[in-house]
Amino acid sequence: MVHTHDSLRARREASRANRGEERRREIITAAIAAIETEGPAASTGDFATRAGLNRTHIYRHFSSKEELDREVTLTLYREHKARIRAGMREHQTAMAAIRGPIAHHVTWAHEHPNLFQFLVSRRYARSDQPGSSESGFAFEIALAAKQYIPDFFDQRGEADGFIVAVHGLIDASIQWWLDHPGDTLDQLIDRLTTQSWLLLRQRLDESGIASPATTR
Secondary structure (H helix, E strand, C coil), X not given: CHHHHHHHHHHXXXXXXXXXXXXXXXXXXXXXXXXXXXXXXXXXXXXXHHXXXXXXXXXXXXXXXXXXXXXXXXXXXXXXXXXXXXCCCCCCCHHHHHHHHHHHHHHHHHHCHHHHHHHHHCCCCECCCCCCCCEHHHXXXXXXXXXXXXXXXXXXXXXHHHHHHHHHHHHHHHHHHHHCCCCCHHHHHHHHHHHHHHHHHHHHHHHCCCCCCCCC
């Protein structure tokens, strides 16, 4: 009898935990929708309204605004990283491999400027791996080019400077472009691809590693 009671209690606790996790996901989804509409400064009240909750109810599921912001940032970043990796298919040249993820990144920022600004303001470039200091998006570009220049990317100390520089260049350029639209989307993508390629070639020259051909 005691065993049956304990089993029932365990199932109830598991059910409550599942409902709690489901509600957390609903709040995160609502927060993303609010940021998309209201901008990167959207408040917890905006999140609650989207989720159909009283503002105080949010803190039954998140210990603080900081925790909620962190979970929203990680959710956005991981979804965005999956899209970036979709642009890292087989390419015939190293430059084309670099252009793929840049094109996905710039296009997404153009289509979702408020979400992009939110990620930048929350320093999303930090990887979602605890304790890591590498730039998440630029590291994806590094992975895209690694098959062409393995000697360089196997030397993490040498590659880190390139990774940080590329990330700063790309996101700063996108932010400027969103505020001062002049170039077309394709022009921005082409320029950032060329600039990233030039930075990479410079780092290769400094490391004494031959650059891969752009047309091979």
